[in-house]
Amino acid sequence: xxxxxxxxxxxxxxxxxxxxxxxxxxxxxxxxxxxxxxxxxxxxxxxxxxxxxxxxxxxxxxxxxxxxxxxxxxxxxxxxxxxxxxxxxxxxxxxxxxxxxxxxxxxxxxxxxxxxxxxxxxxxxxxxxxxxxxxxxxxxxxxxxxxxxxxxxxxxxxxxxxxxxxxxxxxxxxxxxxxxxxxxxxxxxxxxxxxxxxxxxxxxxxxxxxxxxxxxxxxxxxxxxxxxxxxxxxxxxxxxxxxxxxxxxxxxxxxxxxxxxxxxxxxxxxxxxxxxxxxxxxxxxxxxxxxxxxxxxxxxxxxxxxxxxxxxxxxxxxxxxxxxxxxxxxxxxxxxxxxxxxxxxxxxxxxxxxxxxxxxxxxxxxxxxxxxxxxxxxxxxxxxxxxxxxxxxxxxxxxxxxxxxxxxxxxxxxxxxxxxxxxxxxxxxxxxxxxxxxxxxxxxxxxxxxxxxxxxxxxxxxxxxxxxxxxxxxxxxxxxxxxxx
Amino acid sequence: xxxxxxxxxxxxxxxxxxxxxxxxxxxxxxxxxxxxxxxxxxxxxxxxxxxxxxxxxxxxxxxxxxxxxxxxxxxxxxxxxxxxxxxxxxxxxxxxxxxxxxxxxxxxxxxxxxxxxxxxxxxxxxxxxxxxxxxxxxxxxxxxxxxxxxxxxxxxxxxxxxxxxxxxxxxxxxxxxxxxxxxxxxxxxxxxxxxxxxxxxxxxxxxxxxxxxxxxxxxxxxxxxxxxxxxxxxxxxxxxxxxxxxxxxxxxxxxxxxxxxxxxxxxxxxxxxxxxxxxxxxxxxxxxxxxxxxxxxxxxxxxxxxxxxxxxxxxxxxxxxxxxxxxxxxxxxxxxxxxxxxxxxxxxxxxxxxxxxxxxxxxxxxxxxxxxxxxxxxxxxxxxxxxxxxxxxxxxxxxxxxxxxxxxxxxxxxxxxxxxxxxxxxxxxxxxxxxxxxxxxxxxxxxxxxxxxxxxxxxxxxxxx
Numbered sequence: 001x002x003x004x005x006x007x008x009x010x011x012x013x014x015x016x017x018x019x020x021x022x023x024x025x026x027x028x029x030x031x032x033x034x035x036x037x038x039x040x041x042x043x044x045x046x047x048x049x050x051x052x053x054x055x056x057x058x059x060x061x062x063x064x065x066x067x068x069x070x071x072x073x074x075x076x077x078x079x080x081x082x083x084x085x086x087x088x089x090x091x092x093x094x095x096x097x098x099x100x101x102x103x104x105x106x107x108x109x110x111x112x113x114x115x116x117x118x119x120x121x122x123x124x125x126x127x128x129x130x131x132x133x134x135x136x137x138x139x140x141x142x143x144x145x146x147x148x149x150x151x152x153x154x155x156x157x158x159x160x161x162x163x164x165x166x167x168x169x170x171x172x173x174x175x176x177x178x179x180x181x182x183x184x185x186x187x188x189x190x191x192x193x194x195x196x197x198x199x200x201x202x203x204x205x206x207x208x209x210x211x212x213x214x215x216x217x218x219x220x221x222x223x224x225x226x227x228x229x230x231x232x233x234x235x236x237x238x239x240x241x242x243x244x245x246x247x248x249x250x251x252x253x254x255x256x257x258x259x260x261x262x263x264x265x266x267x268x269x270x271x272x273x274x275x276x277x278x279x280x281x282x283x284x285x286x287x288x289x290x291x292x293x294x295x296x297x298x299x300x301x302x303x304x305x306x307x308x309x310x311x312x313x314x315x316x317x318x319x320x321x322x323x324x325x326x327x328x329x330x331x332x333x334x335x336x337x338x339x340x341x342x343x344x345x346x347x348x349x350x351x352x353x354x355x356x357x358x359x360x361x362x363x364x365x366x367x368x369x370x371x372x373x374x375x376x377x378x379x380x381x382x383x384x385x386x387x388x389x390x391x392x393x394x395x396x397x398x399x400x401x402x403x404x405x406x407x408x409x410x411x412x413x414x415x416x417x418x419x420x421x422x423x424x425x426x427x428x429x430x431x432x433x434x435x436x437x438x439x440x441x442x443x444x445x446x447x448x449x450x451x452x453x454x455x456x457x458x459x460x461x462x463x464x465x466x467x468x469x470x471x472x473x474x475x476x477x478x479x480x481x482x483x484x485x
Numbered sequence: 486x487x488x489x490x491x492x493x494x495x496x497x498x499x500x501x502x503x504x505x506x507x508x509x510x511x512x513x514x515x516x517x518x519x520x521x522x523x524x525x526x527x528x529x530x531x532x533x534x535x536x537x538x539x540x541x542x543x544x545x546x547x548x549x550x551x552x553x554x555x556x557x558x559x560x561x562x563x564x565x566x567x568x569x570x571x572x573x574x575x576x577x578x579x580x581x582x583x584x585x586x587x588x589x590x591x592x593x594x595x596x597x598x599x600x601x602x603x604x605x606x607x608x609x610x611x612x613x614x615x616x617x618x619x620x621x622x623x624x625x626x627x628x629x630x631x632x633x634x635x636x637x638x639x640x641x642x643x644x645x646x647x648x649x650x651x652x653x654x655x656x657x658x659x660x661x662x663x664x665x666x667x668x669x670x671x672x673x674x675x676x677x678x679x680x681x682x683x684x685x686x687x688x689x690x691x692x693x694x695x696x697x698x699x700x701x702x703x704x705x706x707x708x709x710x711x712x713x714x715x716x717x718x719x720x721x722x723x724x725x726x727x728x729x730x731x732x733x734x735x736x737x738x739x740x741x742x743x744x745x746x747x748x749x750x751x752x753x754x755x756x757x758x759x760x761x762x763x764x765x766x767x768x769x770x771x772x773x774x775x776x777x778x779x780x781x782x783x784x785x786x787x788x789x790x791x792x793x794x795x796x797x798x799x800x801x802x803x804x805x806x807x808x809x810x811x812x813x814x815x816x817x818x819x820x821x822x823x824x825x826x827x828x829x830x831x832x833x834x835x836x837x838x839x840x841x842x843x844x845x846x847x848x849x850x851x852x853x854x855x856x857x858x859x860x861x862x863x864x865x866x867x868x869x870x871x872x873x874x875x876x877x878x879x880x881x882x883x884x885x886x887x888x889x890x891x892x893x894x895x896x897x898x899x900x901x902x903x904x905x906x907x908x909x910x911x912x913x914x915x916x917x918x919x920x921x922x923x924x925x926x927x928x929x930x931x932x933x934x935x936x937x938x939x940x941x942x943x944x945x946x947x948x949x950x
Contacts (some may be wrong), residue, residue: 019913026906030899037892037939044891071890183888193886259880260652271885392885399887406874413870417863449856 017089025083032079036070043069045075077184084180092194095170102166108149109425109441119452121459122440125466126429131438132157135426138461141167142454144424165421165445171412175405182401191398196270196391198223199278201245207393219247221270224254226389228275239240239275241389267395274390279338281305281322284345285382288317288360291375300381303347314353315375317360321346325384328365340385349374420444422451424458492852500927529583529760532576533597537631539569540604544628545935546622548836550847559617563608566620569627570604577601579849589657593634598657600630602665610669616856618847622833629825633818652879659875663868664932670861671929677854679844681919684836686759686771689778692834693756696781700749702938703820704742708804712737713745715796715820718804718813725816728805736801736810741791748788751781752827775838788826796820819937855917858925866904896935903928 015021039062040053050059050068059068066073085368106113114120125131132148132155139146139159183325194207203222207215215397224242231237238258245253245265255263263270282304288311289298303319310316325336326344333344347360361369362380371377424442431437440459444451546562549555579599580588588594607623610616644678678688689721706714717726724760725736755774762770796817837844852893876897881887888894907924910916918923 019909023906023909026902030902033895036890037895041890071895260879262882262885269885271883326824351500394885396881396886399881402877406870406877409870409872413867417867424648454520 010025013089016086017093019090022083022086022090025079025086029079029083032070032076039070041065041069043072080180080184084177087176091170091173098166098170102163105160105163107147108151108154108156109427114427114439114441117443119442119443119455120121120439122431123427123438123440123459123462123466124431125428125436125438127436128155130465131428132426134465135438135440135462137465138458139424141461142458147445154427156422156428160421160423162419162421165419166414168412168415168419172409172416174380175408175412178405178408179402182398182405186398186401190397191394193392193394194377195273196221196393197388198391199386199388200225219245219265222246223389226387228276239272239389241391243270267397269394271392271394272389273392274389276390277340278386278388279324279340280386281383283384283385284319284380285323287379287381288376291377311376315349315351317376318348318350319345320348328368331367333365333368340383343383347378348356349376351375420451421448422454493933498810519806529576529579532572532579533631533634535572536569536576537628539565539572540624540627542630543569544624547618547624550618550649562620563611566604566608566624570601570608573601573604586648587654587658587672589654595661596630596634598661599665600627602661603627603630606665606669616673616849616857617799618844621670625829629829630820633822633825641670644717652875652882655877656872656875659868659872662863663872664936666865666868667929667932670858670865670925673854673858673861674925677851677922678919679837679841679850679857680851680854683924685841686762688834688837689755689771689774690759692830693752693759695830696752696785697756699751699823699827700745700752703745704749707742710739711743712739714804715812716816717810718816726810733883734803734805734810736803736812738795738801738812741795744788748781748784755781778831778834782828782835784825785828785831786919789828792820792824819940822937851918855921858922859911862904862907862925862928866908869901869904873901889941893935893939896939900928900931900935903931
């Protein structure tokens with residue numbers, strides 16, 4: 001029983017670490033990702049659009065299988081977890097071998113290795129020392145460091161470059177795991193996103209979350225002003241908001257944010273996401289003239305909602321209602337929408353002495369307004385409606401892991417693709433005819449074209465260095481062989 | 486058309502150079518007259534025009550080299566490419582200066598940058614790797630690009646707030662470089678297949694499937710009573726017409742749908758004949774298929790002409806709103822490039838059909854092509870990685886989240902995964918030769934879908950590009 005359990009776990013391990021499993025998993029990820037882009041996704045689509053696009057039965061099926069929100073279903077997440085496990089298993093499986101390679105470089109090649117190495121050459125020499133020192137000079141000429149390997153019965157040269165390249169693939173895989181960790185673990189469990197709407201002069205610490213819940217921040221954000229700049233054709237050019245962080249009643253930080261430049265405090269980011277008009281009145285500018293009196297100049301007053309302003313010692317006016325888009329029905333005034341398209345204001349003009357209040361409407365609404373009996377005639381000059389700034393609020397502590405992963409991956413990929421581990425060995429040997437020769441061999445783990453060129457240059461350079469010692473060029477038959485790759 | 490003519494009568498010796506020289510001189514003269522009239526020599530449209538002339542000359546010369554193998558053509562072809570590149574650089578610089586941001590904001594500007602990258606890469610591939618005939622493939626693409634740009638010419642558009650970021654430029658530059666590298670790897674993989682003695686009829690099948698795919702996706706816009714719906718165009722604001730946020734208004738051009746359906750059938754014919762030749766093991770069907778290709782090219786050109794005539798301007802009814810709405814070629818860049826791309830692919834097949842031996846003689850050998858394909862992907866993959874990373878970083882600054890599962894993002898990730906698979910198969914499984922070439926082709930198909938298909942067929946945040 002225990003044995004079979006062990007063999008089962010070994011089998012699982014082998015399956016998990018095999019490249020075949022990895023490839024199949026990636027293909028599955030690709031297929032489901034495609035499904036997630038072809039089928040309309042719940043989080044990004046209006047429910048109405050969903051119902052228009054699919055029949056009710058189809059929609060039920062899609063919802064039940066999670067195909068309407070592929071990227072957040074447990075099976076897609078499970079798939080990504082499996083991919084991560086596969087990467088980990090494959091890396092662990094292959095790591096010891098690479099590590100041996102990395103930690104204990106093979107410095108003095110034995111005979112069978114020399115025989116089987118695809119790229120090698122033999123150069124006739126007259127003496128061990130003469131040959132090796134010529135080779136050393138040649139390496140130096142090509143800016144390669146050499147190491148003399150001294151054994152009891154032989155000595156040889158070893159030179160290598162970029163040994164770290166053997167580890168590069170693990171760097172890339174580790175970086176991928178860092179990204180998964182940041183996105184899939186840290187941000188999935190500790191991150192959140194929400195929305196905050198502020199109008200100038202207000203402060204709040206209540207964030208409306210995507211799912212409709214509210215989140216209370218330990219500090220609040222105050223908006224000191226917001227605005228929009230447009231191009232001449234009316235398309236928005238710039239939205240800005242002046243924000244301040246208020247923590248424990250103290251102002252900690254101030255920043256003017258724009259799109260692409262958020263405010264960050266305690267890991268919470270505030271982004272300029274939208275901007276608009278609230279449909280609420282900010283300020284109404286009016287000119288008021290006493291009724292029937294043409295000699296007195298009109299006075300200009302400004303009113304906010306529910307504000308009362310004295311017009312003369314006896315009379316005052318109060319702004320009672322502001323309706324951004326009014327419609328009259330059955331003797332009542334209703335608001336049709338919150339867009340400021342057909343604004344109407346309701347004011348109450350009070351005379352203390354007469355103890356009389358008059359309802360004034362602008363524009364004058366028949367049957368409701370009592371404008372005719374008002375002691376003052378009002379004329380609207382300007383209407384300032386309120387604006388709001390929409391802030392996207394997010395807390396993504398995992399992003400640092402993601403960015404670290406990205407940087408690491410860039411480094412890893414550079415090593416994987418552009419930095420080759422190149423090794424050279426030089427050993428004095430007796431060639432087939434029993435003559436002394438310098439065996440030169442080398443390998444590279446990638447970019448073999450460039451390596452072979454370098455190898456040829458090295459062999460030529462060694463021959464050149466040997467020249468002063470008068471070696472007949474006819475004898476220098478360097479046999480360079482290459483296995484077909 | 487010009488290509489088909491050049492293939493039928495391969496010019497010998499200096500004839501072609503003289504012809505190309507004469508036509509360049511003529512076109513330059515015409516351009517000169519134009520300049521005298523407008524009194525402004527170094528504006529963007531003149532520079533683009535010059536680039537078009539030189540690229541066209543280079544394309545003709547590369548083709549001439551492909552067909553006749555006259556070495557001197559290559560010299561002149563590179564020279565013409567250089568001249569075109571200089572003019573193109575001028576156009577890019579002019580646009581940049583005028584707009585105040587690097588030219589990546591609209592389809593027009595991206596094409597401008599893409600053509601520039603393509604020309605530069607062609608010269609690099611030729612000088613550095615000695616792949617001389619690469620211009621035969623890339624120059625016609627550049628020509629199509631410049632012609633498309635003439636149709637799509639737009640005023641300098643102001644940037645909406647989300648696009649005002651340096652990271653956008655980094656992201657798009659990387660995307661262009663990566664996609665150009667993918668395009669190159671695709672062309673090299675195709676050349677590998679030619680050198681690997683893949684049968685000409687397999688290319689026939691591939692070309693037909695590709696073209697069939699194009700017409701199938703165009704026919705997704707087929708409407709009742711044989712119409713074809715295209716996006717309405719607001720000439721005054723030079724923009725598409727939106728019914729609501731991200732909902733475009735479509736107008737239906739009558740009869741054009743039937744035309745596309747007819748071409749679809751014409752394109753399917755060679756494929757059917759190919760399948761029959763395989764099933765019945767009768768080579769005779771292939772001869773008919775090659776003739777059918779010829780007919781399908783003619784019909785495709787006809788479809789393009791009809792499309793140009795009807796969609797250039799004019800007002801058409803819409804299914805979603807009452808009244809007539811105008812449209813413009815600028816509103817349908819994808820249909821247009823699909824039509825042109827289909828014709829181009831079929832012409833390339835004809836080149837292969839008629840001049841295979843010459844091509845084989847002048848291409849590098851299969852092993853070298855295999856290696857260079859791999860190397861190009863080694864360049865493309867890190868660029869893709871960085872492109873996605875820069876895009877994520879930008880999204881994080883603009884939308885408050887570095888990953889939104891937006892269709893464009895997902896497809897970029899799919900592209901990345903496909904190339905990652907290629908690399909794993911090659912490095913650990915030792916995939917070489919055909920299988921690797923197929924994979925490189927698949928990779929590029931995914932790139933094309935990410936670039937065009939996602940914008941055309943799927944909605945998302947990336948609505949501006």
